[in-house]
Amino acid sequence: MMLAQLVIALPVLLSTSSIAVDLPQFPFTLLPLQPLFDNQAASVNGSVADFDGAGNSFDGQFLPVGGFESDGVTYELPASWGSGNDNVITNNQILMLPENTFVHELHALYSGDSHSDNSVTANNFIANFVDNSTQVLTLEANNWWGWPLLNLGLIQSPYSLEENGGKNLNQTSIFQWSVAVSSEKQLKSITLPPENNGARLHLFSVAFSPSSTSTTDSPALVIRRAVFSSRWELVNGTRAQAVQVTVANLLPASVFSANTSINSKHTIEISGSGITTLAPGALNRLTPGDQARVDVLITGATSGSNATIVIRNANGDVVGQSTGWPATALVENYSADVASLSAHETPTWWRKAKYGIFIHWGVYSYPAWAPPTSYAEWYNYDLHNPPNSSNPTWVHHLETYGPNIIYDDFISNFTASKFNASAWVDLFDRAGAKYFVQVTKHHDGFALFDTGNTTRRSSVNFGPKRNLLKELFDTAAIEKPNLHRGTYYSLPEWFNPDYAKYGFGQWPGGLARNPFNTTPTIEPYTGHLNISDYIQDLQLPHMLTLATDYNTEIMWCDIGGPNMTLEFAAEFYNHALANNYQVTLNNRCGAVPDFLTPEYATFNSIQTSSWESNEGMDPFSYGLDSATNASEYKNGTTIIQTLVDIVSKGGNFLLDVGPTAEGEVIAPMADNLLDAGSWLAYAGDCVYDTVSCGWSCSCSLHHDPTSFCIVAFDAPTDGQLIIHKRLPLLPGDDIVLLSPNGSQNSLPWSTDSMGNLIVNVSASAVSEVEYAWAFKATYKLSQ
Structure with missing residues (x-):
C-alpha cells in the first residue's frame, strides 16, 4: 500500500499541572561548518569573490555579520565579509553531531546557485541514525538571484557584483530553512546534498535542535x-x-x-x-x-x-x-x-481557501492555437518570432487565415456573445473553488475592463463592447459572495509603442512588423492613445482602477519588469483596510510579494512561505488551444491529487480554464471541474482551511483542533490502509472514510510496534469513492 500524501489536523498542548511554570527557550546547537568552507560569497573593499563560478558575488556591505538571529536560531556568520571563504558548496560532505542524540529539527542559512533565473532545485540531505537507517530531508533551494520574479529571501541585497566591477541589478538573497527530523532514533550525522546537474547549494551556517532529555512522564x-x-x-x-x-x-x-x-x-x-x-x-x-x-x-x-x-x-x-x-x-x-x-x-x-480558478480569456481565444508545449495566449508574439516557415505558428496562421490578416483583426471575432457571468460563477462554485482570478489584460495589451483615457484597447470599445470584468465581478458579488475575486494583470505589453523605452527580452515594446511583409508593414496597435509614459499613465492607473473601482482581492501580476508597485501596493492595501477587507499581491508585481507562483510546477517538500502553483486544465496552455485533444485535459483524479499534493506542502492551487472567444467554458473542461467538485463536496474538510505543519507526520494540520485527515491516492487493498509513519493517534480515537453517500462508520484501527497505522476498511466502502480516499480521524479527548 502506497500513501501518496497526508493531510492532517490541528494538534494541541500542555500538561496536567495546575502550577504555572516558565517554559524553556527553544534549544539549538550550531554545527561547526567552517572546516568545510570552500567558497567566498562576498566582495568587500576591493576583495573579489567568485560565488557562482562565473565571477559574480554578493556585495558584503549588505550582509549581516556575527551572530544572526532568525526564527529562534542564532546562526554564525563571518565577523567580516570579504576576507576569505565563508560558505561551503555541498557535495556529499558529512557533518558529525557532537554526540549521538535525538534531534527535533535541522536549520540552515543557504543560497542556491544556478545560472537559470528563479530556479528552485530539490536538494536531499540524508539524516544518518545510529542503527544505520536514514531519512531524506528535502530542501527546495531558491536561487540566489531572481528576476523578474521576486523571491522571499531572509537576507536581501539589491544587486550582485560582477567580475568586471559592474553591478547586476537583480535582487540577491540568502535564505533560511528549518526541517523536522525523525526523533524515533538517535541521529549521528548529516550527509550534505551532492551537486545537482550544475545547480549548487551553498551553506553559510547549520544548526540542530535536540529533543528533550527529560525523564519525566509528561510533555516537554x-x-x-x-x-x-x-x-x-x-x-x-x-x-x-x-x-x-x-x-x-x-x-x-x-x-x-x-x-x-x-x-x-x-x-x-x-x-x-x-x-x-x-x-x-x-x-x-x-x-x-x-x-x-x-x-x-x-x-x-x-x-x-x-x-x-x-x-x-x-x-x-x-x-x-x-x-x-x-x-x-x-x-x-x-x-x-x-x-x-x-x-x-x-x-x-487566502490561506484557508486553497483552491482557485484562473481564467485566460481574450483576443487570443479566437485563433485558440499553439504548437505542442506552447501557450496559445502567446499567439501574437509567436506569430512574429521568427517571421518565417521555421515557426509553426507563422505556418498555421498563413495556412488558416492568409497573409493579409493580422492579430488585431481578431478583435472583432472576440465577441463574448455567449458569455454568461452567472453560469461561470456557478461553475466555479460547484467545482469547489473558493476564489477566481480573471485575466484582465494579457501581454497583447487588450483589456477586459474600462481603461478610461489611458487607452481604448479594451472590450469596452472594441469586440464585445462590454465591460466583461465588471459583469463577472458584479455577478459574483451578488450571486456567489463566498467566492473571492482576483485579477491578473500583465505589467508589460509586447508591442505597445509606449513600452519600447522599457522593453526587454520577449517584451520589447514598439509596434510589431507584419510577419508576412504585406501592407501595412508596421502593424497598428488598435485603440492606442497618446500618453507621456507607459508606467505612470497606463500601468499604474490600470492597477489602481482594478484595486479601487473593482475592489480586487488578489493582484496577480505577470512578468514584472519596470513598475510602480510600491506606490500601487500602498494604495491597494490602504483602500482594502479602509473598506474592511484583506487583499494580497503575488511575486510577479516586481516588489514586496506576499506569495510565490511556480508555474506548471510543484515542490517536493513542505514550504514555510506562502505559495500558489498555477496550471492550465490543458497540459501546456492557459488560453484555449484547439490543437489539444479533450482527453488530454486534467480529469477529476489529476485535479484532486494535484490539489491535495499542493495543499499538503502548504500551497494553494490555481487551476486555469480557457473559454472560447464567445465566452463558453467548453464541456470537457467544465465536466472535469465538476467531477473534482463532487469529491470536494464530501471530502473538502481535508483540503480547505488547512495549514501545513511541516512536522513529524509530514502532514497538514486541519483548522478543527479535534480531528485530522489522511488522504490516500491509491485505493486501499486487501481490506487495509497501511501508513508507514507514526501519526498523532491515541487509543479511543475514531477513524472514518469520507464517502459520497454520507456514511461515516467507525473503522477498526491499530498500530504496530514501530507506530505504523493499520486501518481496516471494506472493499465495498472503498469502491464508493473516486479520485482519492480521505480518512478522517477524530480525537477522543480526556476531560
Whole structure:
C-alpha cells in the first residue's frame, strides 16, 4: 500500500499541572561548518569573490555579520565579509553531531546557485541514525538571484557584483530553512546534498535542535515561535490582530504515549502592556516530536514592547508561560516603501481557501492555437518570432487565415456573445473553488475592463463592447459572495509603442512588423492613445482602477519588469483596510510579494512561505488551444491529487480554464471541474482551511483542533490502509472514510510496534469513492 500524501489536523498542548511554570527557550546547537568552507560569497573593499563560478558575488556591505538571529536560531556568520571563504558548496560532505542524540529539527542559512533565473532545485540531505537507517530531508533551494520574479529571501541585497566591477541589478538573497527530523532514533550525522546537474547549494551556517532529555512522564513543551502578523479578523466588530503561536513537544517520538502527549483542551492567550486576548488559540493534542500552530486574536499590541504567551488547561488554570516575545502593532496604514510593505502577508481567507480558478480569456481565444508545449495566449508574439516557415505558428496562421490578416483583426471575432457571468460563477462554485482570478489584460495589451483615457484597447470599445470584468465581478458579488475575486494583470505589453523605452527580452515594446511583409508593414496597435509614459499613465492607473473601482482581492501580476508597485501596493492595501477587507499581491508585481507562483510546477517538500502553483486544465496552455485533444485535459483524479499534493506542502492551487472567444467554458473542461467538485463536496474538510505543519507526520494540520485527515491516492487493498509513519493517534480515537453517500462508520484501527497505522476498511466502502480516499480521524479527548 502506497500513501501518496497526508493531510492532517490541528494538534494541541500542555500538561496536567495546575502550577504555572516558565517554559524553556527553544534549544539549538550550531554545527561547526567552517572546516568545510570552500567558497567566498562576498566582495568587500576591493576583495573579489567568485560565488557562482562565473565571477559574480554578493556585495558584503549588505550582509549581516556575527551572530544572526532568525526564527529562534542564532546562526554564525563571518565577523567580516570579504576576507576569505565563508560558505561551503555541498557535495556529499558529512557533518558529525557532537554526540549521538535525538534531534527535533535541522536549520540552515543557504543560497542556491544556478545560472537559470528563479530556479528552485530539490536538494536531499540524508539524516544518518545510529542503527544505520536514514531519512531524506528535502530542501527546495531558491536561487540566489531572481528576476523578474521576486523571491522571499531572509537576507536581501539589491544587486550582485560582477567580475568586471559592474553591478547586476537583480535582487540577491540568502535564505533560511528549518526541517523536522525523525526523533524515533538517535541521529549521528548529516550527509550534505551532492551537486545537482550544475545547480549548487551553498551553506553559510547549520544548526540542530535536540529533543528533550527529560525523564519525566509528561510533555516537554516550548514556544517555538510567536509571530505578530499583519493579518486580522473581526471579533464582535473589532479588528483583531492574528498572532501565530507555534508550540513544540520536544520529547523524542521514541517515548510516544498517552502520558507524554497532550490530550485535552488547552488554550493559548497573549498578555502584555495594552494587549487583550479576544479569541484564544485552541489546542487539543500534541504528541512527542510534534509541533502545533494556532492563531491567537488580540488587540492593543505596541511595537517595541514584549509579550507573554500563556497556556491554560481546560479548567482555566495557567500551566505554562513564556515571556519576552517582541510584539508588533497591527498595521493600520501602509506607506510606499519596502520596509512598510514587507510587513504585509497573505490574508487568512487566502490561506484557508486553497483552491482557485484562473481564467485566460481574450483576443487570443479566437485563433485558440499553439504548437505542442506552447501557450496559445502567446499567439501574437509567436506569430512574429521568427517571421518565417521555421515557426509553426507563422505556418498555421498563413495556412488558416492568409497573409493579409493580422492579430488585431481578431478583435472583432472576440465577441463574448455567449458569455454568461452567472453560469461561470456557478461553475466555479460547484467545482469547489473558493476564489477566481480573471485575466484582465494579457501581454497583447487588450483589456477586459474600462481603461478610461489611458487607452481604448479594451472590450469596452472594441469586440464585445462590454465591460466583461465588471459583469463577472458584479455577478459574483451578488450571486456567489463566498467566492473571492482576483485579477491578473500583465505589467508589460509586447508591442505597445509606449513600452519600447522599457522593453526587454520577449517584451520589447514598439509596434510589431507584419510577419508576412504585406501592407501595412508596421502593424497598428488598435485603440492606442497618446500618453507621456507607459508606467505612470497606463500601468499604474490600470492597477489602481482594478484595486479601487473593482475592489480586487488578489493582484496577480505577470512578468514584472519596470513598475510602480510600491506606490500601487500602498494604495491597494490602504483602500482594502479602509473598506474592511484583506487583499494580497503575488511575486510577479516586481516588489514586496506576499506569495510565490511556480508555474506548471510543484515542490517536493513542505514550504514555510506562502505559495500558489498555477496550471492550465490543458497540459501546456492557459488560453484555449484547439490543437489539444479533450482527453488530454486534467480529469477529476489529476485535479484532486494535484490539489491535495499542493495543499499538503502548504500551497494553494490555481487551476486555469480557457473559454472560447464567445465566452463558453467548453464541456470537457467544465465536466472535469465538476467531477473534482463532487469529491470536494464530501471530502473538502481535508483540503480547505488547512495549514501545513511541516512536522513529524509530514502532514497538514486541519483548522478543527479535534480531528485530522489522511488522504490516500491509491485505493486501499486487501481490506487495509497501511501508513508507514507514526501519526498523532491515541487509543479511543475514531477513524472514518469520507464517502459520497454520507456514511461515516467507525473503522477498526491499530498500530504496530514501530507506530505504523493499520486501518481496516471494506472493499465495498472503498469502491464508493473516486479520485482519492480521505480518512478522517477524530480525537477522543480526556476531560
